[in-house]
Amino acid sequence: MNPTVVVGCSQLVTLAGPPRPRIREEMRYLAVVENGAMWIENGRVVRTGTRAEIEPLITAETHVIDAKGCAVLPGFVDAHTHPVFGGNRADEFEKRAAGATYQEIAAASGGIRSTVRKTRDATEDSLQAAARRYEEWFLRGGTTTIEAKSGYGLTLDDELKLLRVIRRLNDTGPIRYVPTFLGAHEIPDEFRGRPADYVDLVLDEMLPAARHLAAYCDVFCEPGIFSIDQSRTILSRAKSLGYGLRLHADQLSLSGGAQLAAELGAATADHLERADAAGIAALASAAVQPVLLPASVYALGSNLYPDARAMIDAGLAIVLATDFNPGSSPTPSMAIVLSLASTHLRMSPAEAISAATINAAWSLGLGPETGSLEPGKRADFVIHDCADWREIGYFFGVEHPRAVYTGGVLAYSRA
Ligand code: NIG
């Protein structure tokens, strides 16, 4: 492959910096090169600099990409999604508009369990086709890496089915998927009234069998779903099998999920809308990264957003993600998440970009690979249709990307 150069960047937003997640005021520094350019070889960034520094390297063999005065950023890393599911829940969207709550719908056998029924009925190929449609949405929004959870199968075979779909998506498309096993997402219908038996199934059969298909294990830790003790049992077993840990924590109630994540040395604690000062201090003591999901708060019609400012003040390396799923957060848009971060979490636009790129990459163990445009990293980058990167979160509801590249290869371009 001939060398590639990206020229004509009004701003090349590199996020170059120390090789670790960014905290406190580091999150406000994006290492922007005005009139920037980037040299790429074999799908990896070789050099970034000003136009004057890079353009003299161009020869007749160089493949030139002209950003035409637009801002160029690393692709977004969406570190919390549930993208493989059958059907959708537009019917529940309508019910919630009429006043029903997410919890009421779940208690009446809707919610996650209704998606589980549709997902079990779906073939692997039809799930794959549906997920490809969502993948296209992610790509058009400038996302190049996705953490993807199972969790709508809830039998051994159906959970493995979802993880195989995620593997196929990763192997056959432009986006990189990081697979997470979420067998403990809900108690399925056939185990109602005997949750301990379902926990045993997760422990004894699912966790060992899913290991070769998943890098992380996650649990929906919530009173009435999986208690702190059940979550601890599942995640401890997962840890002993070599999974990294993530945890849906303190979303709908404050139950000590943050402390559990710290106790187990989880990579992330996700949601945290109800986390208190003690929970935040626990996360800080164990360097657990919070994954904040403001689109799910918005889509549930709630105003209880997580306390991002307290988390930044405590030195936590915040991550922002969509939580894309058919119930609480039906959006693949990281741009909308950036907007919500600045309007409702009071994160500066720069803090939000750090959380959506470099910090997200580190939370998935991919810090050395992606999330910034630095020598040696994969050339995952996006040409946005604006000259000033701050417009990405500011003009919301707009798909800014004009072109998206993964590993230096064009993955999407606007017609
Ligand atoms: O992250 N809280 C649990 N899981 C998802 C919701 C999944 C669904 O409603 O289908 C979440 O919000």
Ligand code: FE
């Ligand atoms: Fe989630």
